[in-house]
Amino acid sequence: MKAVAAALVTVEGLSISAGGHVLQHDLNFEVRAAEVLAIIGGSGCGKSTLLRSLVGLDAPTAGHVRYGGTDLQAASPAELAAVRRGFGVMFQAGALWSSMTVGENVMLPMEMFTKASAEERTQRARKHLADVGLADAFDLDPSALSGGMRKRAAIARALALDPPLLFLDEPSAGLDPPTSAQLDTLLMSLRDGQGMAIVLVTHELDSVFAIADRVLFLDAQTHTMVPPASPRWLRDHGPTAVQAFLRGREAHSASPASEVAA
Amino acid sequence: MNPSALPLDPPSPSAIGGVCTRVLRQTGEAVLRITHLTAGTLNFLGQVLQSLGRLLRGQSQMRAKDLLMQLDETGPRSVPIVALVCGLVGLILAYMGAAQLQRFGAQSFIADLVSVGVVREIAALMTGVILSGRVGAAFAAQLGAMQANDEIDALRVMGIDPIDHLVLPRVLALTLIAPMLTAMGALVGLAAGWLVAVSTFGILSADFIARSAQALTVNHLLVGLGKGTVYAMLVGLAGCRQGMASGRSAQAVGQATTQAVVRAIVWIVAAASVLTVLLQRLDW
Numbered sequence: 001m002k003a004v005a006a007a008l009v010t011v012e013g014l015s016i017s018a019g020g021h022v023l024q025h026d027l028n029f030e031v032r033a034a035e036v037l038a039i040i041g042g043s044g045c046g047k048s049t050l051l052r053s054l055v056g057l058d059a060p061t062a063g064h065v066r067y068g069g070t071d072l073q074a075a076s077p078a079e080l081a082a083v084r085r086g087f088g089v090m091f092q093a094g095a096l097w098s099s100m101t102v103g104e105n106v107m108l109p110m111e112m113f114t115k116a117s118a119e120e121r122t123q124r125a126r127k128h129l130a131d132v133g134l135a136d137a138f139d140l141d142p143s144a145l146s147g148g149m150r151k152r153a154a155i156a157r158a159l160a161l162d163p164p165l166l167f168l169d170e171p172s173a174g175l176d177p178p179t180s181a182q183l184d185t186l187l188m189s190l191r192d193g194q195g196m197a198i199v200l201v202t203h204e205l206d207s208v209f210a211i212a213d214r215v216l217f218l219d220a221q222t223h224t225m226v227p228p229a230s231p232r233w234l235r236d237h238g239p240t241a242v243q244a245f246l247r248g249r250e251a252h253s254a255s256p257a258s259e260v261a262a
Numbered sequence: 263m264n265p266s267a268l269p270l271d272p273p274s275p276s277a278i279g280g281v282c283t284r285v286l287r288q289t290g291e292a293v294l295r296i297t298h299l300t301a302g303t304l305n306f307l308g309q310v311l312q313s314l315g316r317l318l319r320g321q322s323q324m325r326a327k328d329l330l331m332q333l334d335e336t337g338p339r340s341v342p343i344v345a346l347v348c349g350l351v352g353l354i355l356a357y358m359g360a361a362q363l364q365r366f367g368a369q370s371f372i373a374d375l376v377s378v379g380v381v382r383e384i385a386a387l388m389t390g391v392i393l394s395g396r397v398g399a400a401f402a403a404q405l406g407a408m409q410a411n412d413e414i415d416a417l418r419v420m421g422i423d424p425i426d427h428l429v430l431p432r433v434l435a436l437t438l439i440a441p442m443l444t445a446m447g448a449l450v451g452l453a454a455g456w457l458v459a460v461s462t463f464g465i466l467s468a469d470f471i472a473r474s475a476q477a478l479t480v481n482h483l484l485v486g487l488g489k490g491t492v493y494a495m496l497v498g499l500a501g502c503r504q505g506m507a508s509g510r511s512a513q514a515v516g517q518a519t520t521q522a523v524v525r526a527i528v529w530i531v532a533a534a535s536v537l538t539v540l541l542q543r544l545d546w
Contacts (some may be wrong), residue, residue: 055419081421088417095412099404109420112323157416 006033008165009054010094014063014230016049023049027063027225034165034195036187037228038208039220042244047201051169055089056080056197073202077081085113085236087165088158092173094150102129102153103138106249110158128156132186148175168200172207191235198248205248206228217242263302306503310433313425322425332435336397337443343396345450348388352380352451356458369463373473376455381478381486385448387534390493393436393443394526398501401432402522405505406515414506429506433498437491444490450527452484481546489537500526 007030015025023046031037039047054065056072065072065081075083096105106125110116116124126138132152137145145153146211151171158166171187172180188211190196202208208215208231215234217226219241226234226242235246316322359375405428408414417424452502459465501522508518 052415057415057419084419084421089416091412091416093411095416097413097416098411108422111325112420112422162278 001138007031008033009199010064010066011054012064012066014050014053014065015051015061015062016046016058018046018049022061022223024225025062025221029216029225029228030158031165031197031199034190034191035213036198036200036211037214037216038212038231039199039201039216039218040203040208041090042185042220042245045218045220046223047218048169051167051199051201055167056084056089063248081170087167088155088156088161088163090151090158090166090171092169093147094142094154096107096150096157098142100142101138102134102140102142105153106144106157106160109157113161118203125156125160128159129153131159131184133158148179151175155183155186162194164196166196166198168198168202170201170203172202172204177206180204180207181210183207187211205246208246215246217245278509302507303503306506307499309425310429310499310502312452313423313430316426317430322430323423323426324430328427328433332431333439335395335400335440336435337431338498339505340393340396340439340443341446344389344392344447347392348385348451349454350382351388352376352454353458355379355384355451356455357462359456360459360463367378369467370465370473372455372459372465373470376459376478377452377474377478378429378482380451380455382482383447383486383489383534383538385451386444386486386490386493387491387530389440389444389447389490390497390530391527393440393494394500394523395499395532397436398497398526399519401498401501402505402508402514402519405429405502406518407474409506409508410510410512411517424506427475429502432502433495436494436498438492440494441487443494444487447490448486485541485546489534492533492537496529500529 009031011029014027016023016027023044027050029037039050041047049058053060056065056075059073067086070079070083072083096102100108103122104127106128107121110121110124110169112120126135129135129138132155134149134152134156137149137153142153144149155166155168155171157172158168168187171183175183184207187198187200191198191211198211199257200207200212212229212231215231216228217234217238219226226239229238231246234242236243238246276319282496313322317324356376357374359379360372363371363375403497405414408428414424414428417427456467456470459470504518504522504525508514511545
């Protein structure tokens with residue numbers, strides 16, 4: 001039996017809201033080392049908002065996000081900066097810095113937080129870009145990249161400091177199937193090769209079944225989560241609405257969280 | 263009988279109450295809006311000052327290359343438009359001033375008027391206004407677009423302070439470049455005044471130069487350059503403040519850009535009024 005890895009992130013009693021509306025409440029889960037945790041759910045259930053709370057961009061209305069012994073909500077600016085250097089984030093549209101080349105985007109975190117020389121930074125940035133299939137994009141402006149290339153470049157930037165944890169917001173959205181499959185392969189190699197934990201928000205069920213170790217389902221109707229489990233288990237034995245969602249049909253009427261509670 | 267001539271019914275007490283409630287609500291909302299705006303601006307100013315403090319202590323995340331890039335963006339590229347506008351305003355000042363002075367046979371004082379007016383007030387004011395339209399608007403648009411594209415969040419989430427990385431180089435570049443632009447604007451304005459005085463009003467070139475040199479003091483020069491620096495700093499702060507506070511839509515970025523220009527001009531005029539009165543009182 002596979003041993004349960006240590007928790008990198010612990011979420012306790014988290015409530016998130018947007019525009020005065022509660023999106024989710026009483027979220028409790030953890031992110032373990034060397035796992036891919038997929039956050040799924042219908043549109044507007046708060047997936048991206050949850051991701052922003054996990055990385056400290058949005059303050060939750062209640063609860064705690066802990067990285068090791070550091071509570072994100074109570075952390076000093078210095079502690080927050082230290083925690084943030086321990087993970088990489090890829091935003092939905094890439095969010096590459098438009099005033100820099102792709103290579104400079106990847107090198108900036110190294111320039112800020114490492115003592116690597118300019119030559120070392122260049123080599124490492126080229127390697128990260130090659131890992132995501134963008135070896136020739138080093139000197140290009142972000143505006144010259146397609147949507148899929150921007151996402152891959154953003155992943156290369158998120159990997160710049162070789163963090164143990166990666167957050168990805170809709171990495172496969174808008175990508176053609178071969179590119180999406182390449183991205184899945186890359187994420188699996190990061191998990192299996194480097195022991196990296198990956199938290200991804202996604203709508204792509206193919207990716208979920210291909211790479212996710214556990215799935216966290218956010219219910220837009222009851223505003224609560226279904227406890228994380230493997231995608232196949234949830235598809236075959238989970239609450240009805242989650243089964244329907246994972247079989248490709250949106251949950252409409254059932255309330256999976258209450259079923260689990262029952 | 264013409265219906266329009268009918269006497270109006272007196273407003274009912276409930277209608278008066280409704281109007282009072284509406285006026286009170288609108289007043290309250292306006293006060294809250296102004297309070298919120300002022301608090302936001304003061305908070306931003308505090309963050310910039312903290313960032314400046316980190317720079318002075320050698321703990322800033324500002325990169326020298328970003329400062330140099332902003333100096334290039336704000337300085338040399340602003341020279342033609344600043345020169346053109348300051349030259350034209352110097353010309354207008356000389357022409358209008360000389361026309362009035364000529365009525366009293368005092369057109370030789372045109373040099374005093376132009377040199378003191380341009381060096382002490384006009385060059386700084388016009389440079390500030392031009393920078394608000396050319397540079398302040400660009401700052402707001404750049405930072406607003408970065409906000410809309412999550413680029414600023416991408417900095418924050420990596421532990422890179424956006425004030426250090428984006429705002430400080432812009433405000434510093436504008437503050438450093440302002441005395442040079444103001445001095446250049448003043449020179450061009452003086453040259454335009456000299457041209458009008460010599461070519462239109464028959465003032466001897468040597469007389470114009472001698473009177474200007476006599477009228478201008480170091481104080482005038484320092485006040486002019488100081489005002490130019492203050493105005494440019496206000497332009498930088500207004501542009502960056504609006505950009506950083508921008509919403510995430512294209513419309514919001516447009517509004518931030520417009521507000522940056524309007525706010526910068528209002529701040530410049532307010533600062534000009536305060537400084538002019540203050541410096542006169544201090545006999546500077």
